[in-house]
Amino acid sequence: MVPVIDHVAVLGAGGWGTAFALLLADAGRNVTLWARDPRVADAINTERRNERRLPGIELPVQVRATSDRSAAVADADAVVIALPSQTVRANMTGWALPRGVPVVSLAKGLEEGTGLRMSRVLAECGVAPDQIAVLSGPNLADEIGRREPASAVVAAAEHDLAVDIQRACHGPNFRAYTSTDVTGVEVGGVTKNSIAIAVGMAIGLGLGANAVAALTTRGLAESTRLGEAMGADPLTFQGMAGMGDLVATCFSPLSRNRSFGVELGRGVAVEAALAHGRGVVEGARSTPVVAQVAGGIGVDMPVVSTVCDVLAGLLTPAEALDRAMARELKPER
Numbered sequence: 001m002v003p004v005i006d007h008v009a010v011l012g013a014g015g016w017g018t019a020f021a022l023l024l025a026d027a028g029r030n031v032t033l034w035a036r037d038p039r040v041a042d043a044i045n046t047e048r049r050n051e052r053r054l055p056g057i058e059l060p061v062q063v064r065a066t067s068d069r070s071a072a073v074a075d076a077d078a079v080v081i082a083l084p085s086q087t088v089r090a091n092m093t094g095w096a097l098p099r100g101v102p103v104v105s106l107a108k109g110l111e112e113g114t115g116l117r118m119s120r121v122l123a124e125c126g127v128a129p130d131q132i133a134v135l136s137g138p139n140l141a142d143e144i145g146r147r148e149p150a151s152a153v154v155a156a157a158e159h160d161l162a163v164d165i166q167r168a169c170h171g172p173n174f175r176a177y178t179s180t181d182v183t184g185v186e187v188g189g190v191t192k193n194s195i196a197i198a199v200g201m202a203i204g205l206g207l208g209a210n211a212v213a214a215l216t217t218r219g220l221a222e223s224t225r226l227g228e229a230m231g232a233d234p235l236t237f238q239g240m241a242g243m244g245d246l247v248a249t250c251f252s253p254l255s256r257n258r259s260f261g262v263e264l265g266r267g268v269a270v271e272a273a274l275a276h277g278r279g280v281v282e283g284a285r286s287t288p289v290v291a292q293v294a295g296g297i298g299v300d301m302p303v304v305s306t307v308c309d310v311l312a313g314l315l316t317p318a319e320a321l322d323r324a325m326a327r328e329l330k331p332e333r
């Protein structure tokens with residue numbers, strides 16, 4: 001029997017949680033969107049808008065919002081986690097989800113302190129591993145909010161679960177593929193943020209398409225190396241959560257990670273650049289974690305470690321560029 005997902009709880013009313021709720025409603029689901037701020041929930045219910053996070057978008061009536069944690073998940077057939085990565089553990093600890101429902105992570109970060117992927121954090125918060133799925137890909141929330149076509153990949157250790165989630169979010173403007181490579185899909189979603197910061201820095205320094213393409217290409221190579229060392233399928237990095245998301249994030253001015261990098265490249269200090277951002281900049285927190293995890297398993301990630309040094313104030317973006325160009329010559333593969 002195919003389990004039917006009708007009612008979905010989306011936890012987190014940031015840009016992506018709100019856009020994902022709209023996408024699910026367009027796919028025929030009934031959605032409860034949890035916002036921690038009651039004023040955001042009220043505005044969604046009364047004005048059909050989350051103007052700060054998804055400006056100019058009217059939300060369908062199938063999206064109802066609440067700031068009540070129990071009400072948010074009551075009767076849900078699936079729960080979607082659309083929270084900033086560093087808040088997932090604190091939020092999910094003690095949140096009683098309906099038993100046995102699938103839990104889908106949309107978050108693109110590694111946890112500070114543990115180095116864990118979000119699916120592992122959810123498992124440590126008590127979600128059964130065979131109920132965990134992750135969805136990732138080139139999904140800029142503003143474009144999804146405008147109902148522009150987009151694709152993603154849903155990964156779960158259990159193929160049938162990935163198919164259930166794929167079907168639940170398939171609508172006129174959104175098409176997901178399936179995978180069982182949870183590690184690869186999560187790693188791709190994390191490392192692309194660090195690479196996009198590097199690309200942003202290059203743009204902020206006034207560099208052109210050659211430098212952007214080189215950084216993106218080498219970034220994909222080192223992301224693939226890390227994923228493989230962590231047990232992922234290298235081919236996953238040619239898919240939506242690898243190449244796909246890397247291209248969207250590195251090339252779009254809508255990306256917060258890329259925009260943050262642009263400011264750094266123009267000489268803005270890290271804290272000031274973060275303060276100018278439109279929401280969470282996952283790469284600012286996850287890049288040092290990626291560097292630490294990679295170092296721990298002997299994976300060379302020169303782009304990530306350079307971004308890490310800039311974030312730590314050890315290098316300016318211009319010095320980072322000089323260092324990258326002076327690296328030892330080597331074969332491409």
Ligand SMILES: NC(=O)c1ccc[n+]([C@@H]2O[C@H](COP(=O)([O-])OP(=O)(O)OC[C@H]3O[C@@H](n4cnc5c(N)ncnc54)[C@H](O)[C@@H]3O)[C@@H](O)[C@H]2O)c1
Nearest residue numbers: 013014015016017082083084087107108139140141279280
């Ligand atoms: N925005 C996108 O285009 C996009 C696309 C794909 C994936 N993602 C990922 O989705 C996740 C969420 O990002 P977003 O863009 O929706 O965030 P956002 O920056 O738009 O908003 C962050 C939201 O998190 C809430 N928040 C902050 N701290 C919190 C806490 N301690 N507890 C509960 N809520 C808290 C804020 O109130 C806000 O609603 C991130 O991992 C991001 O990488 C984002």
Ligand SMILES: O=P(O)(O)OC[C@H](O)CO
Nearest residue numbers: 137138139140255256257
């Ligand atoms: O705005 P960013 O940089 O967090 O990127 C958003 C999405 O992850 C793009 O797929």
